[in-house]
Amino acid sequence: MLCIPPDAGKRDFVMEKIIINGGRPLRGTIEVSGAKNAAVPIILATLLINDKCTIENVPSISDVSLCMEILSTMGCKVRMLSKNTVEIDSRPAEGGLSPYELVRKMRGSYYLVGAELGRYGKAYVGLPGGCDFGVRPIDQHIKGFKALGASVSVEGGYIDARAEKLTGSSIYFDTVTVGGTINVILAAVRAKGNTVIENAAREPHIVDLANFLNSCGAKISGAGTDVIKIKGVDRLYGSTYAIIPDMIEAGTYMCAAAATRGHLRITNVIPKHLESISAKLEEMGVTIIENDDSVEVCHADDLHRVNIKTLPYPGFPTDMNPQIGVLLCLAKGVSCLTEGIFDNRFRYVEELKRMGANIKVDGSTAIIEGGTQLSAAPVKAVDLRAGVAMVIAGLCARGRTEIEDIHYIERGYDDIVGKLRSVGADIKKVIIPDPVSFEKAN
Ligand code: EPZ
Secondary structure, three states, rough: OOOOOOOOOOOOEEEEEEEEEEOOOOEEEEOOEEOOHHHHHHHHHHHHHEEEEEEEOOOOOHHHHHHHHHHHHHOOEEEEEEEEEEOOOOOOOOOOOHHHHHOOOOHHHHHHHHHHHHHEEEEEEEEEEEEEOOOOOHHHHHHHHHHOOOOEEEEEOOOEEEOOOOOOOOEOOOOHHHHOOOOOHHHHHOEOOOEEEOOOOOOHHHHHHHHHHHOOOOEEOOOOOOOEEEEEOOOOOOOOOEOOOHHHHHHHHHHHHHOOOOOOEOOOOOOOHHHHHHHHHHHHEEEEEEOEEEEEEEOOOOOEEEEEEOOOOEEHHHHHHHHHHHHHOEEEEEEEEEOOOOOOOOOOOHHHHHOEEEEEEEEEEEEEEEEOOEEOOOEEEHHHOHHHHHHHHHHHHHHEEEEOOOOHHOOOOHHHHHHHOOOOOOEEEEEOHHHHHHHOOO
16 A cells, blocks of 8 residues: 655645546537637736736636746736636736746747847746647747847757847748747837738737737737738737637537537637638538537538648648547548648657557658547547547547546646536546655655
C-alpha cells in the first residue's frame, strides 16, 4: 500500500487521469467557451492599455490562468469579476519581470515581447514553451520587431529586445504565422507612424485581437485579410470586451458527435468560423444544420473516407488534425490526412495505434485505414489536441479507456469532463497516488 506522507502537497505524489467507458452516443446541447487563442493575446495585450479593462467570455483553462498569474507577478491588478469575466489594470506593471518558469509553460507567453516592446520600448522575456510539434521558430517575430526599429537578441533562454522609439514600417512575412502576426500588431499599435503587415495570418483570433485593441482606441484595419494596416497611437484606453467563441473547441465536439453516432447541438459558435470543418464532416456524410449562433451535428449511418490537408485559415485547421484523425479511423475506406503547417503533428498516432488504429505516417502525410472498431487502452495525452483526440477515441471505443497527462487537455478545454457528462458520456476525472513520483522522492 502506497503511504503518501501527511505533509505531501496537494499536487505531490498524485496523478490525474480521465477515465471513459466508451460506446455511448452523445446527445444534447453543449455550450462552447471563449477562444483560447484569442483570450491569451487579448489578456496579455492589456499591458498596452493605460487603464482598467474588463474581458468577458474568458475560458476557464490553465493557459489563461497562467497569463493572469504572469501579469499579476509583473504588478498588474487582476480581479475575477465572475467565472469568465476578468478586470485587469496594468498601470502598476513593470516590464522584464515575467517569471521564466511560468513563461516557459506555454507558447502564447511570447506575446509578452510584443506587448512589452509596445509599452516600454524594450522587452526581456523567457523563451516560450508549448506543445511540441517539431521546430517552432520565432524568426518571423524577430524580423517584425527589427523592421519596427528594435534590436533583438536571444541568449541565456531569454528574448531581449530594445528600441529607442518603435517606428512604423512594412513587414512581409516569409511564412503565414499566427504568432508573428499577433506579436507585430502588439509592438506596432503604439509605435510612431504606420505599419503594414503583408502575408499576414487571417485567423478569427487575430480579428478578435484587432477588434479589442480598436475598442481601446487603436487604429488597425484589414485584420482577417493578408494585409493588416496599423496607425500608431500614443495611448490606449480601457474598454469592456467579450472574447469570440472557440472554433476548435466547437470542431472538437462536432467530431465527438460524429464519432459516437450521436446528435449534438453546439451553442455559442460563429458558424462562419467552422466552414472548413463543417464542409469536411458533410463530405464524410455527417449532417450539419447551421443556425445563427449554433450548429446541430447528426451522425452519419456510414462515414465516408475523405482526403484532408491542414492549411492556414480559412483552410482546414491544423488544430483539428488529431480530432479528425480519429474520425477517419471509423470511416469506410482509406483516407489521406496531410499536415500543412507543423513538422510533426502526428505524435498522437502512436497512442491511437494502442487502441487499434491502422495508420501509416510518411513525413507530413498519414494514410488512415478506415473501418476500425477502436478498443479501449491506457493512453497518454502527448499534447493539447492529441489529448482531446484520445478523449474522442475513448468515447467511441469499446471498454474503459484511461488517459494520463491530462494537464495538456486542461490547457485548452474548459470543463471538458462536465460538458461531455452533460450529453451522456460515461467520463470522469480521477486523482490517484502516483507511485513514480513517490519513488523518485524517496
Ligand atoms: C498558433 O501557434 C496557435 N497557438 C496554435 O494553436 C496553432 O496551431 C497555430 O497558431 C496555427 O494556427 C497559439 O495561438 C498560442 P504559427 P503559432 O506561428 O503562433 C512557422 C493549439 O492547439 N513559423 O502560425 O506558434 C511554424 O514553424 C495551438 O491551440 C516560422 O517558421 O503558429 C509553423 O510551421 C497549437 N517562423 C508555421 O509557421 C516563425 O517565426 C505556423 O506557425 C513563426 C512560425
